[in-house]
Amino acid sequence: MVDIRIPIGLMFTIIGILISVFGFVTMSNSEMYQKSLGINVNIIMGVLMLVFGLIMLYFARRKKKA
Amino acid sequence: MKVDLSWIDYLIMIIYFLFVLGIGWFLKKFMKNANAFLEAGRSMPAWVAGLAFISTNLGALEVMGMTGSGMKYGMLTTHFYWIGAIPAMIFLALFMMPFYYGSKARSVPEFLKLRYDEKTRGLNAILFAVMTVLASGISMYALAILMENVLGWNFNLSLWISALIVLGYTYLGGLSSAIYNEVLQFFIIVIGLLPLVFLALKDVGGWIGLKAQLAPIAQAKGFAPDAFTTTWKYAGEAGSNPLGVEWFGILFGLGFVLSFGYWCTNFLIVQRAFAAESKAAARKVPLIGALPKMFIPFLIIVPGIIALALFNDPSIDFKTNFPLDPGGKPIYDYTIIMLLKQYLPTGVLGLGITALLASFMSGMAGNVSAFNTVWTYDIYQSYIRRRTDNEEADGKHYLKVGRIATIFGILLSIGAAYIASKFGNIMDFLQTIFSLINAPLFAVIFLGMFWKRTTGHAAFTGLLAGFLLALMHHGLTIPAGATTLVKGGWIAVLHTYPVEMAQNFWTAIIAFTVSTSVTVGLTFVTKQKKSDEELHGLVYSLTPRELDDSHLPWYERPVGLAILVGVICIVLTIMFW
Numbered sequence: 001m002v003d004i005r006i007p008i009g010l011m012f013t014i015i016g017i018l019i020s021v022f023g024f025v026t027m028s029n030s031e032m033y034q035k036s037l038g039i040n041v042n043i044i045m046g047v048l049m050l051v052f053g054l055i056m057l058y059f060a061r062r063k064k065k066a
Numbered sequence: 067m068k069v070d071l072s073w074i075d076y077l078i079m080i081i082y083f084l085f086v087l088g089i090g091w092f093l094k095k096f097m098k099n100a101n102a103f104l105e106a107g108r109s110m111p112a113w114v115a116g117l118a119f120i121s122t123n124l125g126a127l128e129v130m131g132m133t134g135s136g137m138k139y140g141m142l143t144t145h146f147y148w149i150g151a152i153p154a155m156i157f158l159a160l161f162m163m164p165f166y167y168g169s170k171a172r173s174v175p176e177f178l179k180l181r182y183d184e185k186t187r188g189l190n191a192i193l194f195a196v197m198t199v200l201a202s203g204i205s206m207y208a209l210a211i212l213m214e215n216v217l218g219w220n221f222n223l224s225l226w227i228s229a230l231i232v233l234g235y236t237y238l239g240g241l242s243s244a245i246y247n248e249v250l251q252f253f254i255i256v257i258g259l260l261p262l263v264f265l266a267l268k269d270v271g272g273w274i275g276l277k278a279q280l281a282p283i284a285q286a287k288g289f290a291p292d293a294f295t296t297t298w299k300y301a302g303e304a305g306s307n308p309l310g311v312e313w314f315g316i317l318f319g320l321g322f323v324l325s326f327g328y329w330c331t332n333f334l335i336v337q338r339a340f341a342a343e344s345k346a347a348a349r350k351v352p353l354i355g356a357l358p359k360m361f362i363p364f365l366i367i368v369p370g371i372i373a374l375a376l377f378n379d380p381s382i383d384f385k386t387n388f389p390l391d392p393g394g395k396p397i398y399d400y401t402i403i404m405l406l407k408q409y410l411p412t413g414v415l416g417l418g419i420t421a422l423l424a425s426f427m428s429g430m431a432g433n434v435s436a437f438n439t440v441w442t443y444d445i446y447q448s449y450i451r452r453r454t455d456n457e458e459a460d461g462k463h464y465l466k467v468g469r470i471a472t473i474f475g476i477l478l479s480i481g482a483a484y485i486a487s488k489f490g491n492i493m494d495f496l497q498t499i500f501s502l503i504n505a506p507l508f509a510v511i512f513l514g515m516f517w518k519r520t521t522g523h524a525a526f527t528g529l530l531a532g533f534l535l536a537l538m539h540h541g542l543t544i545p546a547g548a549t550t551l552v553k554g555g556w557i558a559v560l561h562t563y564p565v566e567m568a569q570n571f572w573t574a575i576i577a578f579t580v581s582t583s584v585t586v587g588l589t590f591v592t593k594q595k596k597s598d599e600e601l602h603g604l605v606y607s608l609t610p611r612e613l614d615d616s617h618l619p620w621y622e623r624p625v626g627l628a629i630l631v632g633v634i635c636i637v638l639t640i641m642f643w
Contacts, residue, residue: 004246011085042413
């Protein structure tokens, strides 16, 4: 019917890029990251989601070719 | 206590909304008849159905409730998982799924019709339909009120928008759309809450630091220093653990009656396994769901326990912002959102809020897709318009009915949400009562599957008697300190339980025991009307053994997976004993 990994992969890739870019732009804003114990969680989570999204897309694509 | 969201937080939510609706829209063209719409054409791969299985359960009430319970009862809350859900899921997969799936029943009420008779089905179908609508109304209300108080969202607006989005994708793509979205929502919930667990644990100095911070708090409440961070250690006596229940109540009440009742008979959960592509896949569904389920406590219960430490830390303003009830106790439903607010900066905060919305939607879509199936097949098709000879026209007709039922289900849930906002107490009461429906139902289905003699009259009476006796028990007992009749004692007070949880467990135990005894007793004095022929595939002793699967690798076999799940669960239990 549809491979659910495609929409999941796309969504996490898009949100991942969005959050990591936002993380880079706000890198110098130490006041904002006081909440998160001084850690720029946006970059970490953004990259994590991007990787997860790409893995999903990779597996969906590999299955389509097979 | 309000927190402001920024444009990027909203943007994340909007992207998520577009994807869930997009999945529904894409699936629309496959919805040609009622089978496709209400049963997902029985075509789901095991891993998709398995994640949906667990995601439906991970609704807003589960996330809010378990985090709150973590703050209230500490690590003992994990009993709902490691002794509650997991053994029941293993049992469902290995022993019950072959009969459920093999019976070709399209719903749990329909299984009762095949195994017993029409009246047993009717009773269960009607109770179930009312219960699901109320449950989704209550969770909608609970979330909307939270969003209003903490994010300043308009109550009516957030209620209607979230309901309409769920309506959108379930109306378009039916059960398939609900299931596919549940998989997506599962990942959003896990990833969205992940930074919270990480940051909160780091803040309190890890598990060791958390233990040290909780020791004086536990002692101040009259418990042993490690009472909040252990599970079975203080279960010997009800009074010495924060849950207020002793090992027997936990093992039998929660581990057996409540959990088996919920996981093995609740159609909104079991429906996900019904949608699997084959009997072998259907048996694997609960086990695949159990693998992530075992680790959910670290995602939602552990942050709740950390909230207890933060709440008692005078050096931060966590407590001053926390909503309290008139008695000065924290309103535990707010725990999760207060934590999100505490630790997540703009960006990941939007992700965390999206995770909450996703959990709400997965739970609500589960209710709605179970409701429309029971309504269409068990009520409409049985009592209003029966099947005709024309299968194709029927398929189209019942598709239309299923779609209309989806709209009505959502409208009724919205109605229930408004009733909940006016009469919160009555809804609490109904929720307690409905949690009792599953205990007798499990007794009856279990006896039906493993004892071919069990008769329809006996099952019907057992179901009703278990329910009524449980209701009476609730009316005759109260938890200590109860001030409203909603908590019990509305007939007379014969017994006082130390905590509400103990009362709930015992009510369920009584419902199950009565139901079992009545069904067994009456079976001996009533006549079995179903022939062995009719019971073929529905009862253990009348069903041929499973096909041999010993040529498959262990992880492809239900028994192999069940052992894996069991071993991990035991290791976790010992680690946090």
